[in-house]
Amino acid sequence: MTATLTGLPGLDHDEILRYSRHLIIPNVGMEGQRKLKAARVLLIGAGGLGSPLALYLSAAGVGTLGLVDFDVVDATNLQRQVLHGTKDVGRPKLESARDRILDVNPNVNVELHETRLTSANALDIIREYDIVIDGTDNFPTRYLTNDACVLLGKPNVYGSIFRFEGQASVFATADGPCYRCLFREPPPPGLVPSCAEGGVLGVLPGLIGTIQATEGIKLLLGIGETLAGRLLLVDALQMKFRTVKLRKDPECPACGTHEIRELIDYEQFCGIVPGLAADGGNSVPEITPVELAAKVKRHDDFDLIDVREPYELDIARIEGARLIPLATLTDALRTLDSARDIVVHCRSGQRSAKAVRQLQAAGFRKVWNLAGGILRWSDDVDPSVPKY
Amino acid sequence: MTVTLLLPTVLAKLADGQEIEAQGETVGEVIADVATRFPALAPRLRDEAGNPYPFVTFYLNDEDIRFNGGFAARVADGDEVTVVPAIAGG
Numbered sequence: 001m002t003a004t005l006t007g008l009p010g011l012d013h014d015e016i017l018r019y020s021r022h023l024i025i026p027n028v029g030m031e032g033q034r035k036l037k038a039a040r041v042l043l044i045g046a047g048g049l050g051s052p053l054a055l056y057l058s059a060a061g062v063g064t065l066g067l068v069d070f071d072v073v074d075a076t077n078l079q080r081q082v083l084h085g086t087k088d089v090g091r092p093k094l095e096s097a098r099d100r101i102l103d104v105n106p107n108v109n110v111e112l113h114e115t116r117l118t119s120a121n122a123l124d125i126i127r128e129y130d131i132v133i134d135g136t137d138n139f140p141t142r143y144l145t146n147d148a149c150v151l152l153g154k155p156n157v158y159g160s161i162f163r164f165e166g167q168a169s170v171f172a173t174a175d176g177p178c179y180r181c182l183f184r185e186p187p188p189p190g191l192v193p194s195c196a197e198g199g200v201l202g203v204l205p206g207l208i209g210t211i212q213a214t215e216g217i218k219l220l221l222g223i224g225e226t227l228a229g230r231l232l233l234v235d236a237l238q239m240k241f242r243t244v245k246l247r248k249d250p251e252c253p254a255c256g257t258h259e260i261r262e263l264i265d266y267e268q269f270c271g272i273v274p275g276l277a278a279d280g281g282n283s284v285p286e287i288t289p290v291e292l293a294a295k296v297k298r299h300d301d302f303d304l305i306d307v308r309e310p311y312e313l314d315i316a317r318i319e320g321a322r323l324i325p326l327a328t329l330t331d332a333l334r335t336l337d338s339a340r341d342i343v344v345h346c347r348s349g350q351r352s353a354k355a356v357r358q359l360q361a362a363g364f365r366k367v368w369n370l371a372g373g374i375l376r377w378s379d380d381v382d383p384s385v386p387k388y
Numbered sequence: 389m390t391v392t393l394l395l396p397t398v399l400a401k402l403a404d405g406q407e408i409e410a411q412g413e414t415v416g417e418v419i420a421d422v423a424t425r426f427p428a429l430a431p432r433l434r435d436e437a438g439n440p441y442p443f444v445t446f447y448l449n450d451e452d453i454r455f456n457g458g459f460a461a462r463v464a465d466g467d468e469v470t471v472v473p474a475i476a477g478g
Contacts, residue, residue, distance in 0.1 A: 049478045137478040162475040164397050183474040185442035192443075195477035198398070205478070233472065237397055238406070244450040244470065327428075 008034035009063070015107060019061050032221045033061060037107075039220045042066040042129035044117055044145055046093045048195070048205030049135030049159050049212065051083035056213040058101040058108045062220070065101060066111040066129055069093045076388075080202040117141055119263035122148040131219055133157040133212055137195060139186040140266035146171060146179035147263055150254045155219050155228075159212040162192075164201050166208035166234040169227045169246060170215050172255065176228035181249040181256070186270045190354065197350065204236055284356040287343055287368040289377040295343075296320070302341035307355045315388045316374050318345060326351050329358055338364045345370035345377075347388070391418055391467040395429075399471065402429035410469075415448055416459030418469055433471065434459075443474040 011019070011033060022028045022036075039062050043050050046069040058065055071093050073084045081093075088096035094112045101110050113125055117136075126132055126148050134145045134156055142160070149156035149172040156171040158179060171178045211232065218224045230243040253259045287295070295302065306313075306321035313323060324332045326346070336342065342364065346352040349372050356369045370377070378385045393408045400406040403426045410425075412418035420438065423430035434440055439459070446453045447470040453461045463469070 045478050047478055135478045137476060139474070139476045142476055159478070160475045161477040162398060165475065167472070167475065182445060183443050186476075187441070187443040187474055192473065192475060198477075200477055231472070233470070235397065242450075242470075244447045244472070245452060247452060247455055249454070 007038075009037045010034065011037065015061070018105075018107075022061070027223045028221060032223075035220055035222075036061045036217070037063040039131075040064040040066065040129045041216060041220070042068065042126060042132045043135055044068045044132065044141065045135035045137065046081075046083060046097045047071070047077065047135065047137060048080045048161065048200065049133075049209040050097075051081045052206050052209035053133055053135055053213050053216075054083050054097055054101055055104060056210060057216060058105045060213075060217055061105065062108065062217075064109040064111060064129075066113060066125070067094055067097055068113040068115065068117050068125065069097070070114055070116050076196075080200065080205050082206070117144060119144060119266065122263060123152065126152055126154055129154065131155045131157065131216055133159075133216055135159060135209065135212070140270045140272065142179060143186065143269060144263065144266045147254050147260055150178050150260070151263070157212045157215045157219070159208040161200055161204045161208050162195065163199055164204065164235065164237040166204055166211075166236070168208055168211045168215070168232040168234070169230065170219065171228075173219075173226070173228040175248065177246050177248040178252060178255040180254045181252045182231060182246060184249075184252070189271050190350075197348075201236055204234075207234060207236065284353050284360070285368045286371040288371050289380040292343060292370055292377075293381045300341070302343060303336070305336075305342060305344045305355070306346070307344055307351050308346050312347065312388075316378070316386045318374060318377055318382075318385065321345065326355055329355055333359075333362050336364070338362075338366070340366070342367045343370055344368070345373055347373045348375050349373040389413060389463050389465050389467070391463050391465070391469055393418060393422055394468055394470045396471065396473060399429060399432055399473070402426060402432065413462060414457075414459060415446060415453050415461045415463060415469055418463060419446075419459065432473070445472045446470070447472065 019033050022033050041062050043053050046067050073088045073091050073093055073096055075089055083100050084096045094114050098110045101108055122144055132149050132154050136142055155173050158171050159168045215226050218226050229246055231246045232243050234241055250256045304321040306323045307326040309325050344352040344355045352369045356367050359367045375387050378387045390409055393410050395406050408422055410418045410421045412421050419433050448461050449468055
């Protein structure tokens with residue numbers, strides 16, 4: 001590879017052939033393609049958004065792709081994470097991602113960061129890249145990514161999804177707004193369900209991730225109008241796309257007043273207390289699935305309450321449970337007998353923990369949460385109940 | 389003034405649809421009108437004191453209301469108020 005006067009890497013004949021449909025676009029051309037080859041892009045997350053990002057950016061000829069993830073491919077990922085295949089279930093996502101990327105384009109230099117992005121490592125990792133693409137699935141990492149990008153002056157291509165809706169923008173450009181200009185603080189834990197709890201349409205990350213890939217390539221090429229200063233709102237159910245103005249907030253502690261001079265504890269910032277349930281509350285009395293099964297076998301006198309949604313009954317159920325969706329629990333309180341033992345369950349144990357807390361607040365004293373919910377019931381007691 | 393409040397699908401089930409006609413002279417009055425009619429939606433739009441949350445952004449047409457007086461921003465007939473809650477999925 002011969003470096004030219006412009007300092008950009010050259011393209012060999014195979015690369016010229018491979019990228020010919022780029023090379024004949026006047027806005028890209030040889031110079032643009034060589035810019036892509038010189039580029040270093042960091043993808044944070046190799047999941048739903050990271051899948052189309054990794055596939056399209058590698059196909060487009062981005063020279064170096066860094067990936068940050070520490071997860072393992074599981075069967076529930078395959079509905080949307082097209083970077084990974086059925087054969088990859090159980091493998092680290094980064095290994096699976098590397099194999100797939102190199103199959104798409106062996107010219108890509110793949111750099112793997114198999115770690116959780118933390119306040120301790122974020123600056124060192126992000127510093128080595130030209131742009132960052134945020135494909136994470138949680139608030140602490142989004143604020144961490146944002147603040148690190150603002151501190152280092154790295155553009156941050158943002159995308160976020162839930163069920164049928166998505167958001168995308170470009171943060172932390174030279175004069176542009178950042179994530180904190182849009183949302184100053186995160187919602188309290190448990191208020192906004194994650195995709196694991198609330199679900200997500202499988203193609204939605206495809207839609208939003210390809211928008212992020214498009215914005216990333218435009219940033220690298222320096223062409224077009226990026227989403228910096230605009231927020232794109234996508235509603236896949238209505239199939240409506242609209243953009244609203246996103247202004248730099250002079251009071252923003254990250255990019256406005258610059259009072260954030262170093263990375264903070266983002267778990268704490270997001271209200272997550274170590275050692276407690278993911279919904280941030282205090283621990284509640286628990287019963288294990290094995291203990292519950294023994295209780296059923298002994299014909300103990302107790303009520304089993306299922307606080308999931310009605311449509312979840314079609315997927316899996318524990319026999320004998322009475323359905324009271326969490327949102328209707330308050331109204332159903334008067335139908336419950338606080339003198340009796342009550343065991344509450346849901347899919348994973350999170351919603352039912354909230355329900356136990358609500359019942360305790362209403363004066364119920366003999367209430368237990370089924371630890372691990374239906375998922376653990378399936379593992380430990382009754383494998384004929386499917387996990388979802 | 390009659391304006392249209394546009395909700396994300398995740399909040400629409402707490403009201404009677406994604407697009408709600410509502411009354412008020414300011415964005416705050418429009419939100420109060422909707423909060424009264426749909427009590428289950430109220431705590432998702434504003435806190436107990438009636439103030440906006442830092443994780444739910446409101447747009448009056450395509451402008452962020454925080455740069456226009458927040459809930460005091462005045463509305464006109466036919467305006468659209470869009471509710472944009474923080475989401476984190478990826």
